[in-house]
Amino acid sequence: MKIAILGAGNAGCALAADLTMHGHEVTVVKTSHAMHDENYDYLLEHNGEMTLHEFGEVKTAYIHKVTRDVAAVKGMQIVIINTQSNYHEQLIQRVAPHLEDDQILLVNPGYLSTAYVLKYCPDKKIMIAEAQSAFIDGRITEPGHFRVGFRNVRNPIGIYPAYRREEAIAKLDQLDERLVYLDSVVEAALHNPNLIVHTVGSVMSIPRIEKSHGDFCMYHEAYTRENPATWRILEALDAEKMDVLDALGFERLPYVEACKYRNSLDESIDAKEVFLNYAEMPTRAKGPTKVDSRYISEDVPQGLVMLEALGKALNVPTPICTALIEIATVALGRSMRAEGRTPQRLGYENIGKIIADAKKTEERAVSVL
Numbered sequence: 001m002k003i004a005i006l007g008a009g010n011a012g013c014a015l016a017a018d019l020t021m022h023g024h025e026v027t028v029v030k031t032s033h034a035m036h037d038e039n040y041d042y043l044l045e046h047n048g049e050m051t052l053h054e055f056g057e058v059k060t061a062y063i064h065k066v067t068r069d070v071a072a073v074k075g076m077q078i079v080i081i082n083t084q085s086n087y088h089e090q091l092i093q094r095v096a097p098h099l100e101d102d103q104i105l106l107v108n109p110g111y112l113s114t115a116y117v118l119k120y121c122p123d124k125k126i127m128i129a130e131a132q133s134a135f136i137d138g139r140i141t142e143p144g145h146f147r148v149g150f151r152n153v154r155n156p157i158g159i160y161p162a163y164r165r166e167e168a169i170a171k172l173d174q175l176d177e178r179l180v181y182l183d184s185v186v187e188a189a190l191h192n193p194n195l196i197v198h199t200v201g202s203v204m205s206i207p208r209i210e211k212s213h214g215d216f217c218m219y220h221e222a223y224t225r226e227n228p229a230t231w232r233i234l235e236a237l238d239a240e241k242m243d244v245l246d247a248l249g250f251e252r253l254p255y256v257e258a259c260k261y262r263n264s265l266d267e268s269i270d271a272k273e274v275f276l277n278y279a280e281m282p283t284r285a286k287g288p289t290k291v292d293s294r295y296i297s298e299d300v301p302q303g304l305v306m307l308e309a310l311g312k313a314l315n316v317p318t319p320i321c322t323a324l325i326e327i328a329t330v331a332l333g334r335s336m337r338a339e340g341r342t343p344q345r346l347g348y349e350n351i352g353k354i355i356a357d358a359k360k361t362e363e364r365a366v367s368v369l
Contacts, residue, residue, distance in 0.1 A: 081105070
């Protein structure tokens with residue numbers, strides 16, 4: 001298939017190489033000059049060469065095309081957004097004139113970006129998919145080289161609109177990326193693991209992040225078997241997320257169970273043990289290396305602000321979520337809500353369409369939103 005990936009960072013380049021190895025014709029579109037320009041230049045100068053280093057195995061792919069022209073999405077069967085979610089709205093608005101009917105737009109991860117697609121592509125018959133998390137975890141170690149830290153064994157995906165679900169699945173299955181399918185993009189948005197694990201682990205570690213001067217690994221230090229306090233905060237935030245899911249008519253699935261479903265095929269292992277095993281892996285990359293990093297500056301406004309707003313609309317209390325937003329706002333010295341995914345920014349009408357499309361919600365939830 002012809003696939004375009006918008007975003008030439010860690011996740012985008014790794015996925016581009018992986019899909020190329022699966023036999024697809026992949027075009028990578030660099031959407032900004034914010035970072036990874038050296039890697040982009042390397043790809044241009046070396047015929048799209050990208051090497052994946054995965055636990056002793058080394059594989060090299062030659063990506064079909066790399067460009068900065070977002071118009072390259074024309075004629076593609078699947079378009080994948082693989083940028084930080086802070087920039088989804090601007091990017092979707094920018095690429096909207098070039099998207100075409102019957103394309104699949106896969107946002108990875110989503111955080112309810114389907115609402116932005118409805119906002120800027122109201123008349124286009126696009127199939128929208130949202131993923132919970134990146135399919136391949138790791139880092140670009142030097143231009144043209146990516147070290148794989150982990151691969152999900154399952155990648156949950158939500159699809160909108162529901163009536164085109166089977167049509168979308170038939171195409172998405174051809175990616176060969178271990179996809180499984182949820183009832184709605186809402187579940188994909190609220191089960192984004194970073195909503196829970198990044199925000200709690202980073203906000204509660206702010207003094208340690210500052211003192212470490214870059215020598216900090218959140219997964220190794222914030223979540224340990226010996227220190228349960230941070231874990232209790234995580235569980236309290238997770239309970240608020242499940243309260244919102246419940247009010248919207250979806251299953252109360254705890255964070256650890258969603259993590260186990262993504263990360264392990266062994267049904268006999270305790271779900272929390274799966275997470276702790278993941279957190280303890282020596283391949284976990286360092287980070288955040290500063291307080292104003294994506295662990296907070298992305299996942300608080302794009303994740304927690306969205307969760308808090310949905311809670312308010314549904315009369316579901318979210319005090320832990322609110323407290324984390326307030327602490328992050330003070331720590332970073334700017335309003336997380338002003339940058340965040342509020343219903344006003346996403347569009348009340350768009351959110352209502354998404355929830356109603358799932359056919360799993362109470363009438364009350366739809367009417368409130």
